[in-house]
Amino acid sequence: KAGVTQTPRYLIKTRGQQVTLSCSPISGHRSVSWYQQTPGQGLQFLFEYFSETQRNKGNFPGRFSGRQFSNSRSEMNVSTLELGDSALYLCASSPVLFANTEAFFGQGTRLTVV
Amino acid sequence: DQQVKQNSPSLSVQEGRISILNCDYTNSMFDYFLWYKKYPAEGPTFLISISSIKDKNEDGRFTVFLNKSAKHLSLHIVPSQPGDSAVYFCAASGWETSGSRLTFGEGTQLTVNP
Numbered sequence: 001k002a003g004v005t006q007t008p009r010y011l012i013k014t015r016g017q018q019v020t021l022s023c024s025p026i027s028g029h030r031s032v033s034w035y036q037q038t039p040g041q042g043l044q045f046l047f048e049y050f051s052e053t054q055r056n057k058g059n060f061p062g063r064f065s066g067r068q069f070s071n072s073r074s075e076m077n078v079s080t081l082e083l084g085d086s087a088l089y090l091c092a093s094s095p096v097l098f099a100n101t102e103a104f105f106g107q108g109t110r111l112t113v114v
Numbered sequence: 115d116q117q118v119k120q121n122s123p124s125l126s127v128q129e130g131r132i133s134i135l136n137c138d139y140t141n142s143m144f145d146y147f148l149w150y151k152k153y154p155a156e157g158p159t160f161l162i163s164i165s166s167i168k169d170k171n172e173d174g175r176f177t178v179f180l181n182k183s184a185k186h187l188s189l190h191i192v193p194s195q196p197g198d199s200a201v202y203f204c205a206a207s208g209w210e211t212s213g214s215r216l217t218f219g220e221g222t223q224l225t226v227n228p
Contacts, residue, residue, distance in 0.1 A: 004157070033215065042118070042203060042218035043158070056215050090157055092216075102148055103216060105157030 002027065004093050004106035012112045018079040021109045025072050025093030032074040033103060034066060037088040049074050078111075086113045117141045118206050120219035128227055133191040135222050137204035140185065144206035148216070149178060149189045152201045161202075162189070194226045
């Protein structure tokens, strides 16, 4: 069974640009969450999607947005990039939404904003 | 406000000895706790979890203890092996308040010396 796949693995963007990251969850998983990891910080929750609907949102500005497609694949978009957006962006998938269960993470996309 | 805290940024132990990683939380609505291990350039990998109705869960060399009154959990690794060297994150969820969203601590870098 394939794991969570994130593309691209690495990105370098310039301040002010926008970027789109992609996540394909484990087959059969319908919940996709996004997290941001910066040096010295734990993983900060961005948002969660289930059945193409955003179900939960973290404390990030509106420049961060996402969506989920009917095949459960998800994309995350960051507009008007700032230097502080440089981070590892991780996607996690779970079989269901409201369940205390482990989430399975992808390898992440390393975004560098210069 | 940091609802899940790992106060030790790093821990160093000798191979074969016990590693104890600690985690404190403040939100009494959390009812499910997890530990993840993360190697550089990889996504976090699920290790072990515990529900708030239990005070101990064991899986091979890994045991998680939960002390609800103290809002404290710990991960014991016995015996420690050099391959256990990684960053360990504790995470918590409470679906009544946040769905399946995970709140992570800052992580503890474990180094197991041969």
